[in-house]
Amino acid sequence: xxxxxxxxxxxxxxxxxxxxxxxxxxxxxxxxxxxxxxxxxxxxxxxxxxxxxxxxxxxxxxxxxxxxxxxxxxxxxxxxxxxxxxxxxxxxxxxxxxxxxxxxxxxxxxxxxxxxxxxxxxxxxxxxxxxxxxxxxxxxxxxxxxxxxxxxxxxxxxxxxxxxxxxxxxxxxxxxxxxxxxxxxxxxxxxxxxxxxxxxxxxxxxxxxxxxxxxxxxxxxxxxxxxxxxxxxxxxxxxxxxxxxxxxxxxxxxx
Numbered sequence: 741x742x743x744x745x746x747x748x749x750x751x752x753x754x755x756x757x758x759x760x761x762x763x764x765x766x767x768x769x770x771x772x773x774x775x776x777x778x779x780x781x782x783x784x785x786x787x788x789x790x791x792x793x794x795x796x797x798x799x800x801x802x803x804x805x806x807x808x809x810x811x812x813x814x815x816x817x818x819x820x821x822x823x824x825x826x827x828x829x830x831x832x833x834x835x836x837x838x839x840x841x842x843x844x845x846x847x848x849x850x851x852x853x854x855x856x857x858x859x860x861x862x863x864x865x866x867x868x869x870x871x872x873x874x875x876x877x878x879x880x881x882x883x884x885x886x887x888x889x890x891x892x893x894x895x896x897x898x899x900x901x902x903x904x905x906x907x908x909x910x911x912x913x914x915x916x917x918x919x920x921x922x923x924x925x926x927x928x929x930x931x932x933x934x935x936x937x938x939x940x941x942x943x944x945x946x947x948x949x950x951x952x953x954x955x956x957x958x959x960x961x962x963x964x965x966x967x968x969x970x971x972x973x974x975x976x977x978x979x980x981x982x983x984x985x986x987x988x989x990x991x992x993x994x995x
């Protein structure tokens with residue numbers, strides 16, 4: 741009995757019936773509304789989430805967005821006592837704005853501070869592209885053109901082609917979180933070219949998960965989104981291999 745209690749004591753922040761399959765810590769910018777709700781839509785039975793947001797200012801420029809990742813390592817370190825199987829920095833702009841390789845740098849710093857396997861959204865997105873054999877991508881974002889150009893370069897520097905970019909010229913996350921699925925679906929359809937290998941809808945703050953499957957049915961190509969790819973990669977690292985139906989080809993395929 742004493743040994744059993746000692747083992748339970750290693751996981752003080754998890755209810756004993758939660759996370760028996762995998763425990764994932766998610767760090768997100770701002771309120772994290774769609775980050776949290778999307779996780780609960782996607783997580784297979786036995787996979788639990790804990791998490792926290794990083795302090796966030798009101799984004800009014802690309803320069804201010806550059807600060808999104810500054811507290812990530814500190815927040816990750818503060819959550820290491822949760823003893824998760826994986827930690828995820830669930831933010832697209834906060835892992836591409838500082839250029840090629842910054843996502844990998846963040847992962848190294850997080851892992852050094854926590855001794856836990858870590859990933860970021862852009863790391864996950866590029867892994868998803870490779871999984872789905874997507875080399876030429878139509879990029880759809882809520883961002884203004886100057887941020888879109890940085891994101892386009894980030895992916896192209898890693899060997900992908902991004903011939904088409906469509907954005908909404910938004911930067912305030914409190915507005916981005918309320919963009920309708922109607923707007924996002926039609927923007928993605930407008931961005932799509934049959935010459936591309938698929939569509940990437942960027943930004944973890946978007947309410948976009950439920951339009952993935954209809955988009956794939958309409959265009960006949962894969963659709964990747966930030967939260968979908970982020971959680972797919974976290975599940976993969978945690979060795980949760982169960983196919984997940986209804987949210988695109990990426991999650992249906994074995995991991």
